[in-house]
Amino acid sequence: MAITLSRIRAVNAVAHTGSFAAAARLLGVSQPAVSQHVREIEREFSVRLFLRKNGVLHPTPLCAHLCDIAERMAEGEREAERMLTRHTTLLDGRLSIGLGNSMPGMAVIAAFRRRHPTVSISVETGSHEKIVKAVLAREVDVGVLPDVPVDGRFRSELLVRQDVVAVVHVENPLAKEESLTCARLMREPLIFRSRGSSTQRVVDRAFRSAGFGPEPLLMLDTRDAAYEAVANGLGVGFIWRHGTGRTDAVHRIPVKEMSRLYDEVAFTLADENTVVVSAFFSTVKALAEAQAEKPAVRSLLQPEGGFHDAKRWSTSGGAPSF
Incomplete structure (x- = not known):
């Protein structure tokens, strides 16, 4: 049988506490479960993990090495938990964003930072194809791209329509x-x-x-x-x-x-519903709605005449801004 995390945890707990009963209390499991994990490893690999002296279980040199590995595994678990937790809180969260164009994505990032200044943001830029692949591979949490294909794997929020x-x-x-x-x-x-x-x-x-x-x-x-x-x-x-x-x-x-207008959207995987990602989508929605309610205001998301009136858009090269 394989060396499982449960077995490694049991051995490490016994080494730290000196008894099966104390290890069971530490792990929140039954004493027979702990002793069974230890005995199975000793039997299957023909090794001795503990020596009993004065009623206390002491790890053998082999067991001590095994516990070193267990400590590194435990630290890896703790780091994984910290990483996952940072995607579920806005206090000390992290968000990775893939941009096909620097704008209007950077405008949304600026608005998100104003709302949630404690969230750490990393940005990856690249071609349309690269960013779509990064979202699919979960290399980034969110992508911002125009002309994203209709795909059941994604959920999206409209940012702007542009040509x-x-x-x-x-x-x-x-x-x-x-x-x-x-x-x-x-x-x-x-x-x-x-x-x-x-x-x-x-x-x-x-x-x-x-x-x-x-x-x-x-x-x-x-x-x-x-x-x-x-x-x-x-x-x-x-x-x-x-x-x-x-x-x-x-x-x-x-x-x-x-002249056709294409939707530029923020998008993520359909099952990605962390607090940080949801907050980013809320920022996109609020930003787009705020611009739609102010048709007279020239902005990145709604140029002169509004983004449904392409003929009136400026051709001077000047980029609208907030």
Whole structure:
């Protein structure tokens, strides 16, 4: 039979207390259960764990080594309990968040910090594909992404609806345009994102629907690299309208074939219902509702004209803020 945690705990308790009865009281189990665990190990492995002297059980050298292992296991259990507890309390909790875009996720994190300043937050960034996988593998507690697939494994809370727009350098002649088409963009050097990007999926879909198969000037792994390429005048790139709070050197321009609005949501696994995760979802809901109730206020979650009125959204490149 295997060396189980129950057996190891029994041996360790007897070594510390000197008797089966005291070990049973310490563990909250019956005395026969403790003595049985010890006797089974001795019988199955042909070893002696205790020697009785003056009515007290003393561990043998072998047992002492076994107890050292038991102490390390007990500390591991205590650390696991501490880790799990920190996900069930807002006083000293922890929350890990995966972001596909720095915004609007960072705005939600800022609002959550104002509500719950004692919660420790870690943030992982990456492509759409990477963050979805991280949530599925429980490597992060919550993800914030646009265009999350409808999937029974997830539960989600709407944050904002937004489209993908073209971004050009302020000195690019296209910066004067109020809107663009895929046909017009085919005459420009294009900067694409690599596989796994939600932005690129929308861009690819738009060009295919318009009957084009563009060859990009550059294909870059990260949104920051794509943004920097545009900011340095290398060509036309694409971003989610609120994917960054940066306003330097570029203009955002709507593209006719990319005018569809996609939901950006906070999402987690359907069975993830810890106190900390629930508090984060409450923050997302409150933030979105607060913006919806103030249509005249220009904010990250509701740009000029409201996020249902794409035609009135600003194309100056200025990012709304709270």
